Amino acid sequence: MQEQPSVSETTPSPLVTALQHEHPEWIGEVIYAFGETTIIVPREHLVAACSFLKTWPEGHFNFLADICGADRGVEEEPRFEVNYHLFSTTKYHRVRLKVLLNEEDTHVPSVTGVWKTANWHERETFDMFGVIFDGHPDLRRILLPDDWQGHALRKDFPLRGYEPYSLK
Amino acid sequence: MSSATIPPQFEIVDQPLDTQMTISMGPQHPSTHGVLRLELVLDGEMVVKATPDIGYLHTGMEKLFEYKKYQQGIVITDRMDYLNPLGNNLAYVMAGEKLLGLEIPERAQVIRVLMCELQRIASHLVWLGTHALDIGAMTVFFYCFREREKIMNLIEAASGGRLTPSYFRIGGLMMDLPAGFEHRCKQFLDHFLKAVDEFHTLLSGNRIFQRRTQGIGKISAEDAIDWGLSGPCLRGSGINLDIRRANPYSGYENYDFEVPTEPDGDVWARYMVRMRELKESHKIATQALARLQPGPVKADAPKVVLPDREAMKSHMDALIHHFLIVAEGFDVPAGEVYQPIEASKGELGVYMKSDGGPKPNRVHFRGPSFVNLSALPVMSEGEMVADIVAIIGSLDVVLGEIDR
Numbered sequence: 001m002q003e004q005p006s007v008s009e010t011t012p013s014p015l016v017t018a019l020q021h022e023h024p025e026w027i028g029e030v031i032y033a034f035g036e037t038t039i040i041v042p043r044e045h046l047v048a049a050c051s052f053l054k055t056w057p058e059g060h061f062n063f064l065a066d067i068c069g070a071d072r073g074v075e076e077e078p079r080f081e082v083n084y085h086l087f088s089t090t091k092y093h094r095v096r097l098k099v100l101l102n103e104e105d106t107h108v109p110s111v112t113g114v115w116k117t118a119n120w121h122e123r124e125t126f127d128m129f130g131v132i133f134d135g136h137p138d139l140r141r142i143l144l145p146d147d148w149q150g151h152a153l154r155k156d157f158p159l160r161g162y163e164p165y166s167l168k
Numbered sequence: 169m170s171s172a173t174i175p176p177q178f179e180i181v182d183q184p185l186d187t188q189m190t191i192s193m194g195p196q197h198p199s200t201h202g203v204l205r206l207e208l209v210l211d212g213e214m215v216v217k218a219t220p221d222i223g224y225l226h227t228g229m230e231k232l233f234e235y236k237k238y239q240q241g242i243v244i245t246d247r248m249d250y251l252n253p254l255g256n257n258l259a260y261v262m263a264g265e266k267l268l269g270l271e272i273p274e275r276a277q278v279i280r281v282l283m284c285e286l287q288r289i290a291s292h293l294v295w296l297g298t299h300a301l302d303i304g305a306m307t308v309f310f311y312c313f314r315e316r317e318k319i320m321n322l323i324e325a326a327s328g329g330r331l332t333p334s335y336f337r338i339g340g341l342m343m344d345l346p347a348g349f350e351h352r353c354k355q356f357l358d359h360f361l362k363a364v365d366e367f368h369t370l371l372s373g374n375r376i377f378q379r380r381t382q383g384i385g386k387i388s389a390e391d392a393i394d395w396g397l398s399g400p401c402l403r404g405s406g407i408n409l410d411i412r413r414a415n416p417y418s419g420y421e422n423y424d425f426e427v428p429t430e431p432d433g434d435v436w437a438r439y440m441v442r443m444r445e446l447k448e449s450h451k452i453a454t455q456a457l458a459r460l461q462p463g464p465v466k467a468d469a470p471k472v473v474l475p476d477r478e479a480m481k482s483h484m485d486a487l488i489h490h491f492l493i494v495a496e497g498f499d500v501p502a503g504e505v506y507q508p509i510e511a512s513k514g515e516l517g518v519y520m521k522s523d524g525g526p527k528p529n530r531v532h533f534r535g536p537s538f539v540n541l542s543a544l545p546v547m548s549e550g551e552m553v554a555d556i557v558a559i560i561g562s563l564d565v566v567l568g569e570i571d572r
Contacts, residue, residue, distance in 0.1 A: 033504075034505045063393055065396070065508065117395045143571060
């Protein structure tokens with residue numbers, strides 16, 4: 001049985017302060033809510049921040065648990081967000097990185113170079129929200145058919161679709 | 169016959185034997201556990217490249233959540249990982265409870281742990297039966313389903329459903345355990361360890377099974393983390409990580425159990441991890457059963473939790489609350505949470521975002537099968553075609569959860 005570190009659901013805030021001190025340009029805003037920590041990262045610093053967090057001895061966020069997109073609403077600006085849920089397999093804490101996107105420019109740098117598991121998560125986010133991950137090796141639709149029109153989880157996409165889908 | 173009479177497209181071309189061939193395996197292949205399609209590039213019998221193709225079972229569940237009230241969403245979660253529906257229920261309701269800040273009474277927590285461990289055993293039994301069946305051992309399947317049937321009966325007794333229990337509710341349970349449940353559960357648990365030994369006798373010592381699984385589908389510990397593997401697949405690569413220990417929930421920190429790991433990272437290691445987990449789940453379920461004390465099974469939150477039928481007949485406010493919860497739902501504070509649990513297949517995470525209304529703004533499921541399957545190419549490249557079947561079996565994928 002390995003030594004279990006102190007159990008905590010969230011990143012201790014000293015960690016965020018340390019990060020803020022070291023790389024203030026990476027941190028747009030920090031939100032503490034429901035026992036979770038969310039860091040809003042400007043998208044141009046996303047890959048740098050992820051590779052740093054992965055190997056950072058204090059944080060050691062080496063496990064990418066999940067990437068998921070969200071649509072805040074058609075009227076909202078910025079409209080889309082992409083959430084990266086990081087986890088540490090040695091320190092057992094979690095943090096959420098959030099990238100905010102405008103409707104006109106839905107490009108985000110891909111983190112497949114940092115974690116290979118990002119591949120399918122990013123494909124799913126592309127499929128459902130139309131977020132384009134620059135540098136992704138194989139950005140295709142994953143759940144919906146290749147010739148599907150539109151992005152199904154956007155708020156302006158109707159629940160039953162525009163018309164019945166038929167294979168061409 | 170002279171060659172001039174044969175049209176050119178029917179002419180037999182002498183292909184050299186070493187060329188590569190692309191074949192499509194699935195989606196109707198019986199050992200792909202549902203509707204998984206693989207594009208395999210083969211060199212002789214060796215797999216050069218394997219590309220999983222998913223989405224055949226996509227039903228737009230994440231979209232549907234946004235149109236349903238919070239309590240209606242529980243029913244959808246049953247249909248995701250249909251071998252572990254109580255785990256899905258738990259992750260979903262815990263995300264809602266986190267947003268609402270609800271305290272769950274002790275008895276409800278213990279029952280949740282008990283039911284989830286029973287469900288984990290049932291899920292592992294289906295895995296064991298089908299995994300052995302894929303490799304060619306038919307008998308194990310019947311032994312596994314004999315035991316699974318007992319668990320299904322227990323789940324049916326508690327919730328009324330077998331595959332789709334929807335037993336957990338935001339704020340507690342649907343209802344308390346029925347009379348005599350503890351006795352039946354104890355009966356099952358008393359005989360289960362003997363059944364596990366039977367499985368070991370059937371498979372673990374079998375030379376064919378060993379040769380089909382040992383050294384096949386290897387993945388190193390670093391790769392396993394890089395590919396985001398979780399659950400038994402990660403522990404089969406020697407990493408001691410279990411969400412029940414790392415981020416405990418529902419009182420798992422109070423239970424005494426081990427996290428089995430195997431160092432080799434092959435199909436056999438993942439097999440051994442799950443076989444040992446059967447015993448650990450049995451241990452937790454036994455402890456939970458011993459901890460059951462009388463008490464409430466619903467949180468004290470009249471605006472969220474449906475009142476008892478008796479209270480509705482005698483109390484005006486209970487009747488009003490019942491009507492409002494059913495007709496209009498309940499408002500959940502705005503915010504977002506990510507709630508991970510250790511499902512039978514790995515880390516099941518629910519991302520839930522609320523905008524303050526009775527329907528969620530976004531619900532996303534991080535399915536362990538989805539992520540584990542994405543690592544299939546790494547494990548299978550360089551192996552034989554026949555071993556692909558063993559590797560898929562060892563990942564324990566459920567397509568309902570992958571495609572959602």
